[in-house]
Amino acid sequence: MKHNKYISRANDSFLLYQFTSEGTKGSVRKQVIYSATSAENIYNLAFGDYDPLTKTIDDFSITDNGDSFKVLATVASTVITFTERYPKAWILVMGSTPSRTRLYRMGITNNLAEISEDFAIFGYNCERQWVRFAIGEGYDAFLITKKENGHTS
Template sequence: MKHNKYISRANDSFLLYHFTSKGPKGSIQKSVIYSKTAVENIYNLAFGDYNPISDEINDLSISNNGDSVRVLATVAATLYTFTEKYPEAWITATGSTKARTRLYRMGIANNLAEIIEEFAIFGYNCKGHWEQFVVGEDYEVFLLTRKETYTSWKEAN
């Protein structure tokens, strides 16, 4: 993405990423986790403040560190790395609250031209249907995959 990002560190499996947010509230450790779901090649993306003592992520915390665009750009950057390692992956994401889901939708909408260069992205709407992401539409969940993966899937189905 065109926005500034933090440097993130991936673990050996490329399922966990750590980075540090820096702003008026100090340095705040963040993590991104890609978790396997019950469906093959579908992963859930979760991120939030990381507590190294409990080794847990708090996806409800509100850091207010003045760098939300940079944090979201860093999370987005992990998608590129993750899907390089797992090119057949489909990733679902939703906010832990409606406000966060709206924030993610706005971030996707603001960067859609760049996103669709490499990814196919969908939204699950309030009518209970998946559709290609449309700016201005309200979605409960987002789903994305590499364009090549989507094309192969579409040809097979």
Template sequence: MKQAKYMYRSEGQLRLYEFTSEGPRGSVKKIVEYTETNTVNVYNLAFGDYDQVTRSFNDLSITDNGDSSKVLATVASTIFAFVEKYPDAWITATGSTVVRTRLYRMGITNNLAEISEEFVIFGYNSQGQWEEFVVDKDYQAFLLTKKNNWLAI
């Protein structure tokens, strides 16, 4: 994505990424994690603030560091790295709250032209079905994969 983003680090399997948000609230370590689901080649994308005490991340925390666009662009950039290593992957994501899911939808909408160059994206609608992403429509979750995976079905 062409937006500003943070540099991130990852472990060798490219399933766990970390970066630091910088802003008025200070430096906040963020974690992005891709975990396998019960469906072959489908991975869940999760991210949040790293909690030093629990040594895990909190996807409900509100950093309010004034850099949400940069954070979302950084999370999106990890998708490109992840699918480079796992080209057959389908990635599912949903916000930990309705408000965050709406924020993700807006981020997808604002970058849809660029996303659509390499990926096909779906939304899980209120009727409980996956459909190709429609701008300004509310979804409960999102699913994306490289275009060549979708065309192969």
């Protein structure tokens, strides 16, 4: 995404990324975690505010720091870095609430031309099927993979 983004730091395995949101509410630590699922090469993307006391992320928190586009662009940049390290990966993305899933859909919609240059995107629809992402459709979750994995159309 060609939007401004924060600098994120990845751990050695490239499964965990940290960055700091700077905005109207101050500095808020964020974390993105890619975790393997029971399905081969499918990773869940978890994202939220990082709590250093519990060493966990809160994916229900509403930071309201005035930088949501920059935060989403930063999360998207971790997808690029992650798939450089794990090129066969499929990334499962689902918001912790319906409104967050809708926010992710809007982010994909607004950047679809750019995203589609390198990635194939699928949405899980109300008929419980994975279909090619289409603008204007509602989805409960998203799967993203590099086009080189055989999904170029």
